[in-house]
Amino acid sequence: MIDYGLDLSTVPRERALPGLIAEGDELDAFVSAAPDWSRPTPAAGWTIAHQIAHLAAADANVLTAIRTPEAFDAVPKDADLDAAAGAAEPRSDLLERWRTGRAELAAALGDVPLDHAFPWFGSQATAVLMVPLRLMETWAHGQDVFDALGATRRPTPRLRHIAALGVAGRPLSFSAAQSPMPAEEFRVELTGPEGELWTWGPEAAAQRVRGTALDFCLRVTHRRSRAETALTATGEDAGRWLDIARVFL
CATH class of the missing domain: 1.20.120.450 (dinb family like domain)
Known part of the structure; x- marks a missing residue:
């Protein structure tokens, strides 16, 4: 599986x-x-x-x-x-x-x-x-x-499904980069396209990723580099994750 x-x-x-x-x-x-x-x-x-x-x-x-x-x-x-x-x-x-x-x-x-x-x-x-x-x-x-085609696509709430895969893909990201999986818990806080807050992980986690759901989805699908997004990371492991994030092999 x-x-x-x-x-x-x-x-x-x-x-x-x-x-x-x-x-x-x-x-x-x-x-x-x-x-x-x-x-x-x-x-x-x-x-x-x-x-x-x-x-x-x-x-x-x-x-x-x-x-x-x-x-x-x-x-x-x-x-x-x-x-x-x-x-x-x-x-x-x-x-x-x-x-x-x-x-x-x-x-x-x-x-x-x-x-x-x-x-x-x-x-x-x-x-x-x-x-x-x-x-x-x-x-x-x-x-x-x-x-x-140089067109801008309107983000939709469907991004939540992709973001969930991106969060779930954290072990895959570290494995693909041949890096040990951090034992510490992560917190992900993303702003959805209608201004709602989507969260994963313990609220008190020290390792944190914040930004828009669109930026996060663009990052984990490798459609944008980390520098092309406004995503922020708190904690060394969270920063490393954004560098290597992926949602597929």
């Missing part, structure tokens, strides 16, 4: 799944209006078409994991090749494949039992984890598209 060190079951699927659907629909509306999908995005070598092709391929991979787990080992693991193959398709075909796959995935994630584990690249996942993971990836690659 992928272990993010946080009980994600505190966010019911019936709240997270509509967020995933809305995230895809919002990106769909934006990218469908973009006249040129060959425009480069911040991801080296990837155009807008590559970004959409990657999302379509990832959705298909989750469907394979849920429907035919015995076939998952044969799923291609080179994201660049998948993205390049999809980007070479006619735009209308790629768009329709992504739309169809999104709808099928949402239905599958809504139907699969919450405790049913399925394979996921060397580990296992459940719908409890996969729904926010797909939301996070859709949002992150959507950010690349918005950046490519």
